[in-house]
Amino acid sequence: xxxxxLHDLIGCWxxxxxxxxxxxxxxxxxxxVHFTCRTDTGETEWEEFVRADVRGREPVMAWQVDHRIxxxxxxxxxxxxxxxxxxxxERTAFSSYISVTxxxxxxxxxxxxGIVHGAVIDEGSALRxxxxxxxxxxxxxxxxxxxxx
Numbered sequence: 001x002x003x004x005x006l007h008d009l010i011g012c013w014x015x016x017x018x019x020x021x022x023x024x025x026x027x028x029x030x031x032x033v034h035f036t037c038r039t040d041t042g043e044t045e046w047e048e049f050v051r052a053d054v055r056g057r058e059p060v061m062a063w064q065v066d067h068r069i070x071x072x073x074x075x076x077x078x079x080x081x082x083x084x085x086x087x088x089x090e091r092t093a094f095s096s097y098i099s100v101t102x103x104x105x106x107x108x109x110x111x112x113x114g115i116v117h118g119a120v121i122d123e124g125s126a127l128r129x130x131x132x133x134x135x136x137x138x139x140x141x142x143x144x145x146x147x148x149x
Contacts, residue, residue, distance in 0.1 A: 001092045001122055007082050009120060009127050010096060014077040020068055026061050030121055030128040035060045037134040040114075044138050072102045072111075079116065090122045091130065098134070113137045 016024040037052040054060045082096040100112040114136040121130045
């Protein structure tokens, strides 16, 4: 798999999610896709809105549609630092960051950030997302050695 194709697929996912192009989103997923979403602390007042652990294209899309139509617009998910973590056969694992903004009083404002871990499979005619695990940042930052030491 070409790294540029991976970047393009992930960028395509976030663009079409933000714009509500649900048919395009569905076409980017494998039949047996596994999608999860949560916060890093599990302690926000909006946990139920972001929490997901869904398998299969149709259930994943049902969650995505419901989540998107109940979120602000414009909304911008910016996938950055997309990189390959592992390759095994037709499966390529990746990790990246996301930074999410929305508009407040006419100016872009941060809404969230997080980490995405996932996998893409090559189905011959197209690359498809087979796993996407989103972990949103909610814990206050602290000295690295205190948090990860």
